[in-house]
Amino acid sequence: MNIRLTASPLDQVSASWLVVGLFEGQDRLPDQVQGTPLAEVLTKEIDRKEITGSANELTPILGLSGFAAGSLLVVGLGKREKLDAGVSFSAGYTLAKRLSGKARDSVAIALPEVDEARLPAIISALVEGVIAGTRGPGLRKSEPNRHEFGELTLVAGSEPSGAVRQEIERAIRRGEIVGRAVNLARDLVNTPPAEKAPARLAERIREIADGAGVQATVWDEARLRDERFGGLLGVAAGSDQPPAFVILEYRAARKEAPTLALVGKGVTFDSGGLSLKPSASMEDMKSDMTGAAVVVAVVEAAARLALPVNLVGYLAITENMTGGRAMKLGDVLTMRNGKTVEVLNTDAEGRLILADALSYAVENEPARILDLATLTGACIVALGLRIAGLFGNDDAFCEDVQAACVETGERAWRLPLDDDFKESLKSTVADLKNVGGRWGGAVTAAKFLEQFVGAVPWVHLDIAGPSWSDSDGSSRDAGGTGCFVRTLVTYLETAAKVEAASAGTSTV
Missing domain, CATH: 3.40.220.10 (Leucine Aminopeptidase, subunit E, domain 1)
Structure with missing residues (x-):
């Protein structure tokens, strides 16, 4: 056009x-x-x-x-x-x-x-x-x-x-x-699941990155075993399709400038595993990789806009299926950072793969980490279909993300992350279990993720609601929405201005 x-x-x-x-x-x-x-x-x-x-x-x-x-x-x-x-x-x-x-x-x-x-x-x-x-x-x-x-x-x-x-x-x-x-x-989300098996999607992401001048590194299953990604490997065990992990690096600011890590959940199809979803609940599960899709789109946009920022994306990509080697309830997985997790619901798989990705991101010492995931139905119950749940361990970071939401008109509402929610994640056989009690499911999921970010300022966006539209309307289509691409680009532009001011340079 x-x-x-x-x-x-x-x-x-x-x-x-x-x-x-x-x-x-x-x-x-x-x-x-x-x-x-x-x-x-x-x-x-x-x-x-x-x-x-x-x-x-x-x-x-x-x-x-x-x-x-x-x-x-x-x-x-x-x-x-x-x-x-x-x-x-x-x-x-x-x-x-x-x-x-x-x-x-x-x-x-x-x-x-x-x-x-x-x-x-x-x-x-x-x-x-x-x-x-x-x-x-x-x-x-x-x-x-x-x-x-x-x-x-x-x-x-x-x-x-x-x-x-x-x-x-x-x-x-x-x-x-x-x-x-x-x-x-939106296109990545709307692509049929048979056409975006993890390895195939990873190669598609590499092509997108190459076209934008972004460095892309793809880890296959063997590399993931070497890197001790127990959560990602555990979720992938039930699928004939091997998992992948993609690292996108865009560095256009000075070396000393802070780096933002973006982490995306990339479950290309989620059957629920042995905790099997009802058929109707699987109809839109090609969208369970929206977090990864948004990270790819944001990194590509930052590169094409030549934003003076340092940005690294981490994408954990897998299917969650019911094959003979699928993880079972009661299995214990060892995450990248050494924490052990008892699996009591295989449909709470997103937090398992994000645990590895967040742990690895922390090792690379970013200034801030933001993850996006279609993580919980509980967040939809709490906030509806148009509003994301926002969690974080750093007030200033949360406020910066919320300010970017206000600028674009996309909506996120901050939810609590109080320490008592961790009580429901205690396991008798492992460091953690992957689900809490019946109540506050979005909060306990976020509390689980918090165990893998250390002291790094971190924001979690649960985009289960706004990532997908079941119905067609005048100002949106049914299917993937591409939510929070606009917000995160706006956030990066603001961050670039702050960094330029501290360095005495200009972003124009």
């Missing part, structure tokens, strides 16, 4: 579709609309309450004379005071999903009227949403049902000054890279 910026009058913009945003309850039409044939139509429809401007409302206007564009689409932006990156992303996704059902040579979008300081973030999010919205989950349909636009034109209300134009163009480029990263994560 070729994306360009123009300041042409709306009625002179040539495109298959021209999209105009409208705020809810605004007392006057956008300046770009004033004096055009669209102004009269909108005034009448607003008076009749056929158009309200509510968020993601779509109203096509066909056959309007006086416009170079073939058709017009009015998209609701909600209340003006609530317009932020999250709203902008959602609007972009909604309009793109509506228009991408057919191949379009060109689509133009009138930029909303916001102050210059906020404009780059709004534009980036809008572009991210448009790119994500033109990509659906139908990867294996015989005929594609979504089509990327040939050209996307963003129409400014007036010709921006040189400095402002540069900021806008940077925002457009950022939005395109981040939007494609979101789609990369």
Whole structure:
């Protein structure tokens, strides 16, 4: 998709579709609309309450004379005071999903009227949403049902000054890279499980890394035995497909700058093992590698944006199956850091593979560790399908991640990690058991992971809810969502600015 910026009058913009945003309850039409044939139509429809401007409302206007564009689409932006990156992303996704059902040579979008300081973030999010919205989950349909636009034109209300134009163009480029990263994560999740066995997925990740200039190292089963990854090997034992461990290294900051470790759960299909899931609960279990997919997408986006950060991704990849060598209830596994774990539920496998990955990450002395995992159904019970559970051992780190969530409109809620939750993880035969009691399952899972991070500042995101959508809606598709790619890129950009300030350099 070729994306360009123009300041042409709306009625002179040539495109298959021209999209105009409208705020809810605004007392006057956008300046770009004033004096055009669209102004009269909108005034009448607003008076009749056929158009309200509510968020993601779509109203096509066909056959309007006086416009170079073939058709017009009015998209609701909600209340003006609530317009932020999250709203902008959602609007972009909604309009793109509506228009991408057919191949379009060109689509133009009138930029909303916001102050210059906020404009780059709004534009980036809008572009991210448009790119994500033109990509659906139908990867294996015989005929594609979504089509990327040939050209996307963003129409400014007036010709921006040189400095402002540069900021806008940077925002457009950022939005395109981040939007494609979101789609990369979604595509990896939506890929059928037979096509992403651990070794095959690891090679696909290596190809992605090579294309972005990121160093990728893949460990096979033999190497994992040498490296004492008892949790990953234990979970993989029930599958005919061997496990893999992938290390992604992107270092673009000074050597002394802090390194962030991103750790991702990569269970390419989760049957539950001998603690077998019901069939209905397995239908979306190709998505149990969302954490790994998000890490891949974030590292790739950081590289393509040339962010001045040091970033290492650790991906533990396996299937959880029921073969004759599958781990059994009562088995004891020895993790990378030497801790022993009694397995009392083979469907609590994510924490076992993350234990090895976190232990290894700690050995490499990062400044901070963040892991993402579709870890517990209990987190969905607690927070629903749209909000991730956030846990951590460092208040400042948790607050930084939450601040990035606020900037992007993605939602995470901090949950407790009190020491008394560890009591339920005590085992009579090993250092730990892999499940606690009936209550607070998301917390006990996080408390288990905490035993493998030592004193390193650490955040755990339980993304079981927002990682997947069962239903189709105007501003999202069924399937993988690519959640928290946008948030973590934003977090890295902020971290880069902090590091640049401490080093006396610039990130621009």
